[in-house]
Structures are given as C-alpha cells and as structure tokens.
Amino acid sequence: xxxxxxxxxxxxxxxxxxxxxxxxxxxxxxxxxxxxxxxxxxxxxxxxxxxxxxxxxxxxxxxxxxxxxxxxxxxxxxxxxxxxxxxxxxxxxxxxxxxxxxxxxxxxxxxxxxxxxxxxxxxxxxxxxxxxxxxxxxxxxxxxxxxxxxxxxxxxxxxxxxxxxxxxxxxxxxxxxxxxxxxxxxxxxxxxxxxxxxxxxxxxxxxxxxxxxxxxxxxxxxxxxxxxxxxxxxxxxxxxxxxxxxxxxxxxxxxxxxxxxxxxxxxxxxxxxxxxxxxxxxxxxxxxxxxxxxxxxxxxxxxxxxxxxxxxxxxxxxxxxxxxxxxxxxxxxxxxxxxxxxxxxxxxxxxxxxxxxxxxxxxxxxxxxxxxxxxxxxxxxxxxxxxxxxxxxxxxxxxxxxxxxxxxxxxxxxxxx
Amino acid sequence: xxxxxxxxxxxxxxxxxxxxxxxxxxxxxxxxxxxxxxxxxxxxxxxxxxxxxxxxxxxxxxxxxxxxxxxxxxxxxxxxxxxxxxxxxxxxxxxxxxxxxxxxxxxxxxxxxxxxxxxxxxxxxxxxxxxxxxxxxxxxxxxxxxxxxxxxxxxxxxxxxxxxxxxxxxxxxxxxxxxxxxxxxxxxxxxxxxxxxxxxxxxxxxxxxxxxxxxxxxxxxxxxxxxxxxxxxxxxxxxxxxxxxxxxxxxxxxxxxxxxxxxxxxxxxxxxxxxxxxxxxxxxxxxxx
Numbered sequence: 001x002x003x004x005x006x007x008x009x010x011x012x013x014x015x016x017x018x019x020x021x022x023x024x025x026x027x028x029x030x031x032x033x034x035x036x037x038x039x040x041x042x043x044x045x046x047x048x049x050x051x052x053x054x055x056x057x058x059x060x061x062x063x064x065x066x067x068x069x070x071x072x073x074x075x076x077x078x079x080x081x082x083x084x085x086x087x088x089x090x091x092x093x094x095x096x097x098x099x100x101x102x103x104x105x106x107x108x109x110x111x112x113x114x115x116x117x118x119x120x121x122x123x124x125x126x127x128x129x130x131x132x133x134x135x136x137x138x139x140x141x142x143x144x145x146x147x148x149x150x151x152x153x154x155x156x157x158x159x160x161x162x163x164x165x166x167x168x169x170x171x172x173x174x175x176x177x178x179x180x181x182x183x184x185x186x187x188x189x190x191x192x193x194x195x196x197x198x199x200x201x202x203x204x205x206x207x208x209x210x211x212x213x214x215x216x217x218x219x220x221x222x223x224x225x226x227x228x229x230x231x232x233x234x235x236x237x238x239x240x241x242x243x244x245x246x247x248x249x250x251x252x253x254x255x256x257x258x259x260x261x262x263x264x265x266x267x268x269x270x271x272x273x274x275x276x277x278x279x280x281x282x283x284x285x286x287x288x289x290x291x292x293x294x295x296x297x298x299x300x301x302x303x304x305x306x307x308x309x310x311x312x313x314x315x316x317x318x319x320x321x322x323x324x325x326x327x328x329x330x331x332x333x334x335x336x337x338x339x340x341x342x343x344x345x346x347x348x349x350x351x352x353x354x355x356x357x358x359x360x361x362x363x364x365x366x367x368x369x370x371x372x373x374x375x376x377x378x379x380x381x382x383x384x385x386x387x388x389x390x391x392x393x394x395x396x397x398x399x400x401x402x403x404x405x406x407x408x409x410x411x412x413x414x415x416x417x
Numbered sequence: 418x419x420x421x422x423x424x425x426x427x428x429x430x431x432x433x434x435x436x437x438x439x440x441x442x443x444x445x446x447x448x449x450x451x452x453x454x455x456x457x458x459x460x461x462x463x464x465x466x467x468x469x470x471x472x473x474x475x476x477x478x479x480x481x482x483x484x485x486x487x488x489x490x491x492x493x494x495x496x497x498x499x500x501x502x503x504x505x506x507x508x509x510x511x512x513x514x515x516x517x518x519x520x521x522x523x524x525x526x527x528x529x530x531x532x533x534x535x536x537x538x539x540x541x542x543x544x545x546x547x548x549x550x551x552x553x554x555x556x557x558x559x560x561x562x563x564x565x566x567x568x569x570x571x572x573x574x575x576x577x578x579x580x581x582x583x584x585x586x587x588x589x590x591x592x593x594x595x596x597x598x599x600x601x602x603x604x605x606x607x608x609x610x611x612x613x614x615x616x617x618x619x620x621x622x623x624x625x626x627x628x629x630x631x632x633x634x635x636x637x638x639x640x641x642x643x644x645x646x647x648x649x650x651x652x653x654x655x656x657x658x659x660x661x662x663x664x665x666x667x668x669x670x671x672x673x674x675x676x677x678x679x680x681x682x683x684x685x686x687x688x689x690x691x692x693x694x695x696x697x698x699x700x701x702x703x704x705x706x
Contacts, residue, residue: 228678228679236424237428237673237674237681238673240674241673244421256536256630260630269547270549290536290538294545
C-alpha cells in the first residue's frame with residue numbers, strides 16, 4: 001500500500017483528496033477482495049482436491065540384475081491400484097482414485113537414492129511402496145524418513161525396523177524365516193539332522209549363522225555346516241559331502257544358478273533328502289521353469305502365498321490372467337499393501353503423507369484384501385513391524401507352490417519325497 | 418573313503434573335459450596367432466545361447482545343435498580374425514590385448530541387453546539321469562559332454578598331425594617367421610586357427626547346456642579355469658592344455674571334497690604355483706629347452 005500513499009502525499013493540497021481516498025479505498029477493497037476471493041475460490045478446489053487422484057509412488061528395479069522380480073512387482077502394483085479404484089476409490093475423499101507413479105531404480109543403490117528423492121520432490125505423494133530387494137529398500141526408506149513420506153514394503157531385512165517412524169513392514173522379518181525353516185525340518189523327521197550349505201558371501205554367512213544360533217532351541221541338529229564359493233561349475237563334490245554327513249534335510253542358502261545345480265545333482269546322486277531352498281528366487285515361478293519336475297517336493301519359506309485365503313486366490317487368478325504366472329510372494333504382498341494404504345487413506349480422510357502415516361500406525365485389519373497375509377491380521381507396532389506377521393512354509397507341488405506350514409496357514413499336506 | 422575319493426576323481430574328470438575344450442581354444446590361438454583371446458569365455462556363452470534358443474524354439478536337442486553352434490562360431494572366428502585381429506597383429510602387444518578384452522566386454526554387455534541377466538536352462542530326458550555303478554554314480558549328461566569333448570580333442574589332434582593345413586598351423590605355432598619363409602600363408606592359417614578355437618568354445622557351450630544354466634556371465638566361470646590350464650600345460654601346447662584341464666578338474670573336485678567347499682580354487686592355484694616353481698614353462702614344455 002505504500003505505493004498508493006505516495007501519490008496521495010504529493011497531491012496533498014489538491015481538492016480531490018476525498019475522491020483520492022475513496023479511490024484508494026476502492027483499490028484497497030479490490031485488492032483485499034481479490035485476496036478474499038482467491039481464498040474463497042481456494043475453498044472450492046479444496047473440496048475438489050478430494051476427487052483429485054491420490055499419488056502413490058512405486059520404486060522397483062524394472063531394469064538391471066533384479067529386473068525380473070521388479071517387473072512382476074510393477075504389474076502387481078498396477079493390478080492393486082485398479083482393484084482399489086474399481087471398488088470406488090477412497091470414499092472419505094469423495095471417491096478419489098489412486099494414481100500410481102512408477103519409478104525404475106535400476107537395481108542400483110545410488111540410483112535408488114536419487115530416484116526416491118526425485119519421486120518425492122517432483123510429485124505430491126501420499127505414500128510410497130518398494131523396492132522388494134532389501135538392499136534397495138534400506139536406501140529408499142532413509143530418503144522417505146527424511147522427507148516424511150510413509151513407505152510400506154515387503155522387504156524382510158530386520159534393519160528396516162530400527163529407528164524408523166515412516167517405514168512399515170507388514171510381513172515376516174528375516175529373523176523369523178530362519179526359525180520357520182528349522183521348524184519345517186521337524187515336519188520331515190522327528191530327529192531332524194540338517195546339512196547347511198551356504199555361499200561364502202554376506203547373505204549366505206549371516207543367514208547361516210542365524211540358523212546355527214537358533215537350531216539348538218528348536219531341537220534341530222546341524223550335522224554339516226559348509227560354506228562354498230558361489231558360481232561353481234559342478235555341485236557334485238559338495239553333494240558328495242552332504243551324502244557323507246547323513247543329513248535328512250538340506251538347507252541350501254544359494255542364489256538361483258547354484259541352487260539349480262544342487263537340486264539336479266541331488267537327484268542324480270539319488271540322495272533321499274528333503275531340500276529347503278529358503279526364500280527369494282526359490283519361490284518364484286521361474287524356479288520351476290528352470291528345474292522342472294526335479295523341483296517337486298522342494299520346500300521353502302515365503303512372506304506371502306497365493307493360497308493363503310480366498311481373497312489371495314482372487315488376486316492370484318487376476319494376476320495370472322494379466323501376466324501368465326501365479327502371483328509370487330512380493331506380487332501378492334504388494335496388493336495387500338496397497339489395500340492397507342487405501343484403508344489408511346480412508347481413515348485419514350486426507351492425502352497428506354503425515355496424516356497417512358498416522359493412520360497407518362493405527363491400522364488394525366483382520367478381513368479383506370488388506371489382511372491377506374499369513375496370520376490373517378495386520379497391526380503395526382511402534383517399530384513399524386506387523387505384530388501378527390509370520391512367514392509361511394511352502395512346497396512345490398504339481399508345478400505350484402502350496403502352503404504347508406505352520407498348521408494354521410497350511411492349505412495342503414506335506415508331500416513326502 | 419575310497420568310494421568318496423573315486424567319486425571325487427570321476428566328478429573332476431567329467432568337468433575337466435569341458436575345461437579342456439575352452440583351454441584348447443585359448444592355447445591354439447595363442448600358439449598360432451600369438452595373441453591371448455580374453456573373449457574365449459564369451460564364445461562359450463554364445464554357444465550356450467545358440468543351443469538354448471534352438472532347443473526352446475525348435476525343440477532341437479542341445480547335443481544335436483552342436484552341428485549348428487560349431488560352424489556358426491567357426492565362421493564368426495574367421496570373420497573376427499579377418500576384420501579385427503589381423504589389423505592389430507604387429508610388434509606391439511597392447512592393441513591385441515585391448516581388442517580381445519574389448520570384444521569380451523562388448524559381447525558380455527550385448528548379451529545382457531539382448532537376453533537379460535536371467536538364467537536359462539534346457540531340459541532333456543537325460544539332464545537329471547545318472548548311471549549307478551556300485552556305490553558310484555555317473556551323470557549321463559556330463560559323461561556325454563566328456564566323451565564328445567575328448568572326441569573333438571582327438572579330431573583336432575589328427576587334424577593338426579595329418580593334414581597339410583594342420584601341419585602348417587603347427588609350423589606357424591613353432592616358428593612363425595620360418596613358416597612364412599616356407600610359403601605358408603599366415604592369414605589363412607590364422608583364420609582357420611581362430612575359427613577352430615571358437616568352434617571348440619561353441620561346442621563347449623552346446624555340451625554344457627543340458628546340465629548348466631546359460632547367462633551372460635557364464636563364460637567368466639569357465640575361462641578362469643581355462644587360463645590356468647593353458648599356463649600350466651605350457652602356452653600353445655594343445656596336448657598340455659588337455660592334460661592340465663583334466664588335472665585342474667580333479668584338483669578342484671578333491672579340494673572341495675577334502676579341504677572345504679570354498680577351497681576348490683585354492684587347491685587349483687596352489688597346484689599352478691607349484692608347477693610354475695618347478696617347471697616354469699609348464700608341464701607340456703620339452704625338457705632342456
């Protein structure tokens with residue numbers, strides 16, 4: 001307003017002083033009115049925003065070495081958003097639709113950091129999910145914590161539950177997988193004698209040590225504990241050693257290629273031993289395609305399986321229709337996660353990420369697609385861990401993965417091999 | 418105990434046959450053309466993919482696809498020798514090293530782009546089969562691979578010792594300059610040597626396919642053993658490479674069996690160091706040379 005006063009000061013002696021003031025008042029009214037009007041107009045879109053789509057960020061490696069699973073995750077994320085939107089969107093926000101913004105993190109930790117930053121700063125996001133691979137999720141989660149955007153993930157690293165407030169993990173943790181594997185060994189024989197072979201990398205060493213520590217408590221005897229160099233040309237000498245150890249269950253903590261060789265060699269030797277391949281690549285449709293009939297009867301652990309309940313079967317049927325494969329653990333889990341986000345948005349009645357976080361922290365579901373998990377219930381503790389989260393033991397039966405453990409989640413009996 | 422030992426030796430010999438096909442190729446190129454082909458492993462990988470696609474697209478057995486992968490890679494070898502290697506042959510080694518190394522990187526990344534990093538396997542009726550004799554077992558797919566590998570090595574030996582072209586190759590390998598003075602056309606000999614080496618790599622790929630997964634990095638696994646065998650069996654010596662490959666296979670297998678499953682390569686390299694300490698030119702070198 002100082003700009004208006006100046007000319008009036010110059011024209012101070014002029015007889016039109018009154019009209020000037022009037023003019024100024026009119027100007028003032030126009031200006032303030034403009035601001036008021038803007039406020040008023042603002043109020044209209046405020047309601048209109050509710051019908052605006054709600055942006056959900058999806059961080060997955062759709063290129064690079066982890067692309068195979070990453071691409072499947074993106075397909076599942078799209079399916080999940082379609083399901084929520086077809087069911088009427090977020091009703092408390094006027095039926096707002098979810099809008100999925102997918103970003104490729106290229107199987108690379110550095111790219112994950114920059115892509116998460118870019119996704120958050122470039123879009124008005126309500127929440128993020130990703131990245132399936134723990135190494136990438138740990139990075140994305142750090143960025144999300146700083147930007148105060150909630151991230152929900154199927155990754156299993158226990159590290160994700162330490163000192164984080166915006167990170168939510170609705171499924172079993174890595175530490176729970178080892179325990180489940182040991183308990184499954186007792187399904188095979190009351191006197192479980194386990195041979196543990198693991199590749200001598202960070203993944204193999206840490207997982208195998210977890211098994212070793214828990215084994216006595218579970219009443220499982222470890223009769224062989226042997227590291228090997230990943231990427232061998234021949235598994236025969238290793239299997240020879242397993243044979244000599246007298247084990248009745250084999251835990252193989254290996255990546256896909258080594259695991260395929262190990263399984264084939266066990267069959268060639270004619271060794272009668274139950275094999276538990278753990279999680280990861282082992283519970284993917286591709287494993288069966290690669291190993292074929294030799295995979296029948298092999299056991300593993302997963303954080304989700306498509307036979308867990310009727311809702312999961314529905315998701316599986318739709319996923320199969322779209323991609324030709326059954327819904328693998330991350331795919332199915334991702335659909336459940338999207339419904340957890342929808343539930344939180346519904347109760348928050350806001351697209352504000354902080355309010356979505358609040359609503360997620362009080363999530364408590366035991367039915368519907370959001371509760372489609374082993375255990376059948378989701379409720380987050382203060383560390384972002386689902387207090388009901390547990391892994392499911394699975395077995396390859398007739399080219400499909402069947403849940404066989406624990407009893408409450410078992411949908412098929414153990415197939416003896 | 419004896420059973421375990423016998424089984425370990427069998428396992429080692431069978432995989433050694435595959436190492437032999439790769440190392441004979443490397444040593445043949447080194448002996449005749451006098452360059453180290455760092456891309457040899459990548460040609461094994463290409464051989465595997467050829468067999469994989471013929472098996473999945475046309476249902477052709479990987480062993481039958483040998484008749485495709487070998488000629489294709491022979492031709493590729495001749496073309497690579499003619500258009501690339503020939504231009505860098507000279508007194509300076511550096512361009513040759515860079516060329517074959519670049520070729521390795523190029524093929525590796527090209528296959529990553531085209532085929533992705535996924536593992537591809539082919540199922541044959543004999544993939545999971547094994548013969549059991551007493552307490553021992555012999556996987557059928559590996560036995561076939563070993564037999565074919567030995568047969569191909571034998572054919573190469575006959576070719577090198579009974580045909581004019583083979584003799585010319587051996588002559589060029591022993592003394593290139595004198596061989597040229599005797600009227601041997603080096604370009605023709607080099608092209609055949611390079612082509613033959615790549616055909617062997619292609620054969621290794623096809624033979625591996627029934628029991629091993631194809632993926633872009635697969636060549637690296639085998640080429641390491643091949644280089645060890647080439648050095649141990651004396652550079653340029655085909656028979657030396659063959660014998661050393663079989664020894665490497667057995668050493669690796671015994672190492673895994675009796676030292677530790679992550680110690681197979683340690684035993685292999687210990688054996689290499691011992692060989693170099695007592696016979697610096699390798700096992701295939703003539704004494705007093």
